[in-house]
Amino acid sequence: MRQWYEFYSQKYQFVPQSVAQLPWGHNRLIITKIKDIEIAEFYCAETAKNGWDIDELYELVNNTNTWIEEEKNSYTVIGVNKNSQGNALQMANYFYETGIFHYTQPNFHYFDIE
Secondary structure, three states: OHHHHHHHOOOOOOOOHHHHOOOHHHHHHHHHHOOOHHHHHHHHHHHHHHOOOHHHHHHHHHHHOOEEEEEOOOOEEEEOOOOOOOOHHHHHHHHHHOOOOOOOOOOOOOOOOO
């Protein structure tokens, strides 16, 4: 409870409604895995609205040999490499088809190793 208060009191005098309406287990999971208040608020609002939790995302990442590069308010950047279950386009389609994401888009980065 103290950790929860300390996390949100950085920005708010009172806990936001989207946070307060979630079960304690969901809140605990979110504040232990996410250190940015705005990202935590996004996951709280989406969880309340769609009935999903952050564990679904982490399970997908673990099952596909991908990783979370960056998380922002409205998007998550997921990285792939040759050990992933597919290339960027295949993984974008896979993550979209789960129904957790409303939109996915592959983004390709090429690195000159020479």
